[in-house]
Amino acid sequence: MALTQGPKLSSEATTTGIARQEVLERYEELLIEQKSSPDHVFISGSSFRELDPNLVVLDEKAREHPRDWLVPKKIRATAMVGAYCFLSPFASTIFAPSVHLVMADLNITDSTLGALAVSIFLFGFAIGPLVLAPMSELYGRRLIINCGNLVFVAFSIGAGFVQTPAQLFTSRIFAGLGGSAALSIVGGTVADMWDLKARPKASGLVMLGPVLGPILGPVCGGWMSEAASWRWTLWVPAIASGILSVAGYFFLPETYAPRVLQHKLQKMKTLHPDKQFYTVLDLTQSPSGLRFLFSQFVRPLVYLAVDPALALASIFYAVLFGVVYLVIVTLADVFGHGYGHSVGFVGTDFLSAGVGMIIGTFGTIRVMEMIFKKDTTTGQMKYKPESRLLSCIVGGILSVGGLFMYGFSAMRTHYIVPLIGIAIFACGTMNIMLAIQIYAVDGFKYPASAFAAISVLRCLFAGFFPLFGPKLFVRLGVDWGVGLLAFLVLGLGTPMITLLYIFGPRLRKIGVQHMSRFEGDSG
Structure with a gap:
């Protein structure tokens, strides 16, 4: 019996080896073909499933691949991620209108420490994506966002019970770390499900939250602090x-x-333990070990250091996001002390920025759809990720103009005039930030890490800018203080966007070369 079984097993093993080799060759061919495509979709091997019955793939007919999901399912998943992305930034500024109440309750006398109560949450936002974004490219988006949100909930509830400034700062930074999970995976999640044509709409839906959240937070927080307590501004987002x-x-x-493919493989192995199932992921050598894990965690920082295109986009985005937070800090003084609005009414004043951002979002989506349609009218794909940046021209004009209108009309005219200026500024700002966010998703090999790289800088700038904001406006006044910010946006944005649009493809190639060396060294 043993004499006949041996050759049979050997023959099966040889056949299996040949089949795997054929699958590998076909897989490598598809990977090479994909490099010329602007839209990178994960190849599960469904087109050559017939080469080997042991090959586990994502079935196109069963719509197992996220790109093949029905549109309602994609919208539902995108909207849920958008809700996560809204709540944590919403919590970052919700008690901004009532910082003086927090300071009085916790015996904080230094105004810089008072501003730190808001800003320290953003430092957690900056640190979190460095670890969470690469982890989402190892363990999936769902695990990261669910675990991170639990940390955010726990420490947000704890922050509402603090009795000392140290307890508040500690709770806030850990809440920020947990809350950053949604921002860490949002770029990758959009790229997972949506193709280039549909991506602007999906990005507009999901990425409105990270920018609109900090604006609407004070709207609710002002009235909440007046009616109950500033502590409820921490508990309500947590609930x-x-x-x-x-x-x-x-x-x-x-x-x-x-x-998704790994989960399917595990399920198949559980149901049929006697089968030698495998996926295309098993055909390539996957580096492992502590050195590899470290390389994954520092990838966002490496992106910033070695990819000039991403660095330019990140710096401009970060400065603009910092300006948004700095302007938010001025609203309490301008409309509270300058126009005599109550804490609750000051919170309502923030709605002008929210209206501007909503208009900016839908306007940007429309412009990007027109540009993409123009790039594909001939039937040939002429699209390049830098096309997303064209809308920044209009956004820059609106941002700078809105800042000047707000700064030089505040406390000199009826309060509706600076509010209109804020709305115009917010409209232009949303246009630029949405364009850069989609550019990060479209233009780089690891969209989650590229998006995390942008998040790191933007949160650091948004955290530090409000700390020196009060001193800036005391020295220069609201008019020239805001005017200086307008010149900063104009002086940085004009050359950076121009450089990216003209030389972006060349700069990204340099980044790809540098990242290839990094990944090779760390493998």
């Missing part, structure tokens, strides 16, 4: 996030295709 966590656990699917 909402807790409810969202429960919903996300049951209804938010995994969008990262490699992770």
Whole structure:
């Protein structure tokens, strides 16, 4: 019996080896073909499934690949991620209108420490993506966002019970770390599900939250602090996030295709332990070990250091985001002390920025759809990621003009005039930031890490800018203080966007070369 079984097993092994080699060759061919495409989709091997019955793939007919999901399912997943992305930035500024109440309750006398109560949350936002974004490219988006949100909920609730400044700062930074999970995976999640044509709409839906959240936070926080206590400004977002966590656990699917494929492989092996199932992920050598994990965690920082295109985009985005937070800090003084509005009414004044951002979002989506349609009218794909940046021209004009209108009309005219200026500034700002966000998703090999690289700088700038804001406006006044910010946006944005649009493809090639060396060295 043993004499006949040996040759049979050997023959099966040889056949299996030949089949795997054929699968590998076909897989490598498709990878080479994909390099010339502007839209990188994970290849699960469904087109050559017939080469080997042991090959596990994402079935196109069953719509297992996230790109093949029905549109309602994609919208549901995108909206849930957008809700996560809204709540944590919403919590970052919710008690901004009532900082003086926090200072009085916790015996804080230094105005810089008072501003730090808001800013320190953003430092957690800056640190978190460095670890969480690469982890999402190893373990999937769903695990990262659900675990991070639980940390955010726990420390947000704890922050509402603090009795000392040290307890507040500690709770806030850990809440920021947990809350950064959504921002860490949002870019990758959009790229997981949506193609280039649909991406502007999807990005507009999901990325409105990170920018609109900090604006609407004070709207609710002002009235909440007046009616109850500033502590409820921490508890209410935590309660909402807790409810969202429960919903996300049951209804938010995994969008990262490699992770979806790994789950399917595990399920198949459990059902048929005697089969030698494998996926295309098993055909290439995957580096491992502590050195590899470290390389994954520092990838966002490496992106910033070695990719000039991403560095330019990140610096401009960060400065603009810092200016947004710095302008937010001025609203309490301008409309509270200058125009005599109550804490609750000051919170309502923030709605002008929210209206501007909504208009900017839909306007940007429309412009990007027109540009993409023009690039593909001939039937040939002439699209390049830098096309997303064309709308920044209009956005820059609106941002600078809105800042000048706000700064030089504040406390000199009826309060509706500076509010209109804020709305115009917010409209232009949203236009620029949405364009850069989509550029980061479209233009780089690891969209989650590229998006995290942008998030690191933007959160650091947004955290530091409000710390020196009060002194800036005391020295220069609101008019020339805001005017200086307008000149800063104009002076940085004009050359950076021009450089990116003209030389972006060449700069990204340099970044690809540098990243290839980094990945090779760390493998």
